[in-house]
Amino acid sequence: MNIELEKMKQKQECERRKRIAEEKHKEWVQKKREEERRERERKLNKEMAEKATRELEKMQLQEKAEVKYKEWLKKKRAEEAEKRKKEKEKEKEREAELQEKKTRSEKIFNEWLQNARNKPRPVLNGYDFPHGKSTGLY
Numbered sequence: 001m002n003i004e005l006e007k008m009k010q011k012q013e014c015e016r017r018k019r020i021a022e023e024k025h026k027e028w029v030q031k032k033r034e035e036e037r038r039e040r041e042r043k044l045n046k047e048m049a050e051k052a053t054r055e056l057e058k059m060q061l062q063e064k065a066e067v068k069y070k071e072w073l074k075k076k077r078a079e080e081a082e083k084r085k086k087e088k089e090k091e092k093e094r095e096a097e098l099q100e101k102k103t104r105s106e107k108i109f110n111e112w113l114q115n116a117r118n119k120p121r122p123v124l125n126g127y128d129f130p131h132g133k134s135t136g137l138y
Helices: 002-118
Strands: none
Touching: none
């Protein structure tokens, strides 16, 4: 009976050890799964943070490009306005020069007209000798 009791105790001890080993195995598996889940979450969070950072950089780059474009456009419009202003000034100068030239030429023409009236007329010569030259009698 003693032997049977001892065998029973050994069997119970073996089963208890088995249960403890199974529980430890379950705990280890559960810890492992939990670690893997945390690792996945960490990777996912890291990827999300990197993606957010890239998006932010992209947006900042786009904003910079937009600001530069607006500055360029403003500069270009200012240059065009300056160009139009210079062209108008040149046109006004040309018109002023033409007006001045016209006034001068009218003045010179009037002076010539006055002088032409005061000039003595050439004397008309005889029938065969206009302006004192022979017309050539044949």
